[in-house]
Amino acid sequence: MTTMDVEDQLQRMNLTYLDQLGVAMQSQPSQREKIREDQIENSEGGYVWAVNNLNRTRRFLILGTTGGSFYASEKTLTMENAKALIDIIEKGNGALILREIVQISLDGRAPNQSSTLFALALCARALQLAAFEAVNCVCRIPTHLFTFVEYCELIAKATGVKENSSGWGRGMRATIGNWYKSKDPSLLAMHITKYPQRGGWSHRDLLRLAHPRVDPERDFDRSELLRYAVKGEISLKRRREGEDSEGMAEEEPPSKALLLVNAVLDVKKLALETDEQKAVELIAQFGLVREHLPPDFLNSVPVWRALLQKMPMTAMIRNLAKMTVIGLLADGAGELTDPQQLKAARIHPMSVLMASTTYSAGHGDKGKLQWTPVVAVTKALDEAFYLSFKNVEPTNKRYCIAVDVSGSMGCHIRGSSLSC
Structure with a gap:
């Protein structure tokens, strides 16, 4: 058999295979044809099997809808997932959604918290107390808290019975106030100074809406931290009751939380040309982070070396x-x-x-x-x-x-x- 004969035979075999493949493909139903009653039309126009609401919700909580998909816009996907969430809540399974939100958030399974916080805001509108109790677990930093508040206001305006409903009821005010009162003063000082504002919201905004009550005598540090968040002022020391041997009122040493805030105020007054070393010392002494520093210091190699230590x-x-x-x-x-x-x-x-x-x-x-x-x-x-x-x-x-x-x-x- 010559080389030409072999090539002819291989070509004929190849054509036969392709013909068979074409017939087999033609015999398969198109995705655009509905072959079962439980199929639904997707965003591309094809027919697929429906995803149940719980699985859809899990996808939403982990993947979110930012940027949409190739076939559906971000707004469309968000609305579809919101409807699925509402459907589960209306059927009395809101606690199941809330458990999923907390678990996914704490496990770090979602690269972005936006969808988790949106779902939590929906639950807060429907479940009230149970959802508000989960806020401290899910909103671990002020950025999360600001985003949650923003979503709560948007949902309240969209679903509220009263016109111009803001969503700032008693439960909401108590929840935001509790977020600030439950944090250790040192952690709260870091939160307030590192994340002063995000997305159009600031600590001053939240505190003026929530009105948390803190007794300055019993909780001096927290009282001063909240005063700083609202007014930008802070006092490092308070007087103790009683007098010392010389008849002078004895002073308490400043706490680490208040010293951190004072260091942040000091570093913002420094100039890069003359006080670079002073900034490095404040970073090492008080654990200042990048967000605490003026923009000019972020071009300094010694400053970044100090920041990298912690x-x-x-x-x-x-x-x-x-x-x-x-x-x-x-x-x-x-x-x-x-x-x-x-x-x-x-x-x-x-x-x-x-x-x-x-x-x-x-x-x-x-x-x-x-x-x-x-x-x-x-x-x-x-x-x-x-x-x-x-x-x-x-x-x-x-x-x-x-x-x-x-x-x-x-x-x-x-x-x-x-x-x-």
């Missing part, structure tokens, strides 16, 4: 670009590959992957900052990605991975820098 892993990953620009990471970032630090910070692999993708690109999706990626840092991020999988609890279930090669795979996932 900087949490998540904050470090978030600031890799800035540290690269000022030349601090020329030799790499070995802390990124420390398994203990990764575990303590509960870093999720997806967070590392998004940081790695953005850092390798040399620019972010927002802002004008550009940098030349350091190879050692890129390798450290890659290693940290695999190490961080130890932070994810395995499901011990089997998975079927289906590969989609359509155009929708090129769109960004939930507004991130990643595509499928």
Whole structure:
């Protein structure tokens, strides 16, 4: 048999196979054809099996709707998920949703808390007391609290019986007040100074709406911290009852919480040209963080070196670009590959992957900052990605991975820098 004969036979076999494949594909029903009564039409116009409300809610709480999807807008997806949540709550299963919200939030399974806080605000509107009790667990930093309040107001205006309903009832005021009264003074001082305002809300706004009552005699530190949040003023010392041997009123030494606030006020008065070393000393002494510093100090290598001594892993990953620009990471970032630090910070692999993708690109999706990626840092991020999988609890279930090669795979996932 000649080479030509072999090629002819292979070609005929190939055509036969393709013909058979074509017939087999034609015999399969199209996704656009409804073949069962329990199928529903999806956003693309095809027919699929419906996802129950609980699974839809879990997807929403973990993945969110930021940026929408290839076939549905962000607004459409949010409305669909909100309806599913409301349906579960109206059927008397609101406690189930609330349990899912708290568990997903505490386990760190959601890369972004926005959808979790939106769901909590919906539950607060319907369940009141039970949902408000979960606020301290879910809203662990002021940013979460501000977002929760914003969603509560939006939902109240959309669903309120009274016109211009604000949602600031007795339960809401008590919940916000309790958030401030339940925090340890040192932690509260850090929260108030590190996150003074976010998304158009400030501590001053919340405190003026909530009116929490704090007795200055019994809880002097907290009283002063709240006064600082509202008025920007603070007193470090108070007088004790009684007199000392010289007939003078004895003074209490200032607490760590009040000294931190005072240090923040001091560092904001410093000038980079003359007081760089003083800023480094305040950072080392009081544990000041990046958000406490004036913008000029964020271009100083000694200041960033001081900040790195106690900087949490998540904050470090978030600031890799800035540290690269000022030349601090020329030799790499070995802390990124420390398994203990990764575990303590509960870093999720997806967070590392998004940081790695953005850092390798040399620019972010927002802002004008550009940098030349350091190879050692890129390798450290890659290693940290695999190490961080130890932070994810395995499901011990089997998975079927289906590969989609359509155009929708090129769109960004939930507004991130990643595509499928």
